[in-house]
Amino acid sequence: MRVPRQNIHPIPIGASDPESAARLYEDELKRFYGADHFDPARPLFDLVLMGLAPDGHIASLFPRSPALEESRRWVVGVPQAGMEPFVPRVNLTFPALASTRDMLFLIDSAGKRPILKRVLGGEDLPAHRAYAQGELVWLVSRPRRRDVTER
Numbered sequence: 001m002r003v004p005r006q007n008i009h010p011i012p013i014g015a016s017d018p019e020s021a022a023r024l025y026e027d028e029l030k031r032f033y034g035a036d037h038f039d040p041a042r043p044l045f046d047l048v049l050m051g052l053a054p055d056g057h058i059a060s061l062f063p064r065s066p067a068l069e070e071s072r073r074w075v076v077g078v079p080q081a082g083m084e085p086f087v088p089r090v091n092l093t094f095p096a097l098a099s100t101r102d103m104l105f106l107i108d109s110a111g112k113r114p115i116l117k118r119v120l121g122g123e124d125l126p127a128h129r130a131y132a133q134g135e136l137v138w139l140v141s142r143p144r145r146r147d148v149t150e151r
Helices: 018-033 094-098 110-120
Strands: 045-050 075-078 089-092 100-107 135-140
Touching: 018 075, 018 089, 094 100
Parallel strands: 045 100, 100 135
Antiparallel strands: 075 089
């Protein structure tokens, strides 16, 4: 299936710093959306696909980051990431990510079990703060069993 060109909005890479890129990107998303504020009846996204990092961050929203508390802006610039690679990033905020019909977390690693347990246990980690207007679904793979019989 082809995605209509008008639905593709890359983050600007030619800006002088992450905050400038974030402002440009937010302006672009608002132009596409046609409003400065989200309408719950008309989400920005149909589906947001998420992963889970070992420290509980999602979408470059790191633990203890000021970006976690942002409630008005759609996009923020982060001068240095909270884990490697320690590079500048441009992040969608929780309000922007939540402007979705559904959010799907895909967890496919036995190494993620400890952090997943913390997140689902209610620890105040970025992944625990995620929300959607529709369904928030966690798809977690089971550990693989190895065949222990030998011939």
